[in-house]
Amino acid sequence: MKKLFFALALACTLQVAFAQKPDAEMQKAVDKAIAATQDAKKATKNATWINLGKAYLAAYQNPLAEITPGLDKTNFSLINKEKPISTSTVTLADGGTFEKMQFNAYDAYFNEAGMLMFLDVTKPSVPGDLLGEAAKAYLKAYELGAKEKDIDEKLQEITNNYFSDAYTQYQIGNNAKASDLFKGAADVSFTPPCSAPNQDMVYNTAFTAFNSGNIDRADEYFKKCLDIDYTKNGDIYASLAKVSLAKADTLAAKNYLATGLTAYPNNSTIITDLINLYLQTNEDPKKIVALLDDAKKAMPDNPSLYYVEGNILSGIKDYDGAFAAYSKANEIDPEYDMAYYGLANISLKKGEDLIQQIEAAETERNWEKADELSDQLIAEYVKAVEPFEKCYEVSTNETVKTVAADYLKRLCFQLRNTDSKYQAAYEKWEAILKQAKGE
Secondary structure (H helix, E strand, C coil): CCCCCCCCCCCCCCCCCCCCCCHHHHHHHHHHHHHHHCCCCHHHCHHHHHHHHHHHHHHHHHHHCCCCCCCEHHHHHHHCCCCCCEEEEEECCCCCEEEEEECCCEEEEECCCCEEEEEEECCCCCCCCHHHHHHHHHHHHHHCCCCHHHHHHHHHHHHHHHHHHHHHHHHCCCHHHHHHHHHHHHHHHCCCCCCCCCHHHHHHHHHHHHHCCCHHHHHHHHHHHHHCCCCHHHHHHHHHHHHHHHCCCHHHHHHHHHHHHHHCCCCHHHHHHHHHHHHHCCCCCCHHHHCCHHHHHHCCCCHHHHHHHHHHHHHCCCHHHHHHHHHHHHHHCCCCHHHHHHHHHHHHHHHHHHHHHHHHHHHCCCHHHHHHHHHHHHHHHHHHHHHHHHHHHHCCCHHHHHHHHHHHHHHHHHHCCCCHHHHHHHHHHHHHHHHHCCC
């Protein structure tokens, strides 16, 4: 499954600078605002509910007061007069190493440069989902006639705060809590009058739910991704397939992958997962090719469909079928770089198989067989040169050109003792790669 996706800046909370107040005072302010909403007369006024929303947000922000990510240790110490309860070095989910300082109400994480990266509130001033309660209060105010612009602004602030907290929980490895917070961000952002629905938060909710074992929520929110036409170029279908497999529903997994393949035939994750699923269920992976038939009938001149077919057949080592498919793609479009790449890759995959056979023959001290296989390996490397050269020649994608040039450099190095032309070619491709890197 793909990584968490963030479209917002990490330091995106919209905190107001103020001095930290005692928790009892914050609880008293919230209780007073709640009491006002229970008064029959005051409850009909949008200002009453706006005040409740403000009270909840103030309580939410209170433990951190003026402390925000981005501070260095010097400025952090000037703002925060409290001495840390403990200090430790921790490695977080992304592999980064941080200095963790534990305080009474929160933990602070500093990077190796001494900059405050994020904060985890461990003791909120008022218990409960303060952001969720604030959102409910502002939405009630909107129902009672509060200005759409004002409520929209507050809902976006709440969404951003949810996101910041969710990211922190994800970083420290608490996927379950991160999913709860991403869900809060997603749900609030899609609630009118919020004008900034955040599709990424829907995906992140599902992603962290899956990681924490909450399969039902993962299923619900990955499906919501499809409902809002957020497919991540087909990756959502692969994610839903994984969710289905976690539910032991192999048929549903196949259906998701098959649907994804027809809609996104170039998605390598879907292709790989579909091949592996067919192999695991002892079914003929060649059946997958049939899934492309309807697309081919509708788009007979689409070379990418044949390129995908080649990838599928190559993945199950049907190299003759893959060769025919890639060749068909180039017949349709002689300038299709990836089909040439596919043709060259067949020889590389055959080469990998031959290397294993050579090693086995050498282990058995069957030198004659090893020499014979080595000759076959050289022949495959020679076959790969021309399509890689063609790929480089026709491609307009600099990344593809660089990859093709790198393969050509390595192939020619391996072949340099078979013919002097390969030594010259090796030097040519080495120079091209250096130029591309600006050396």
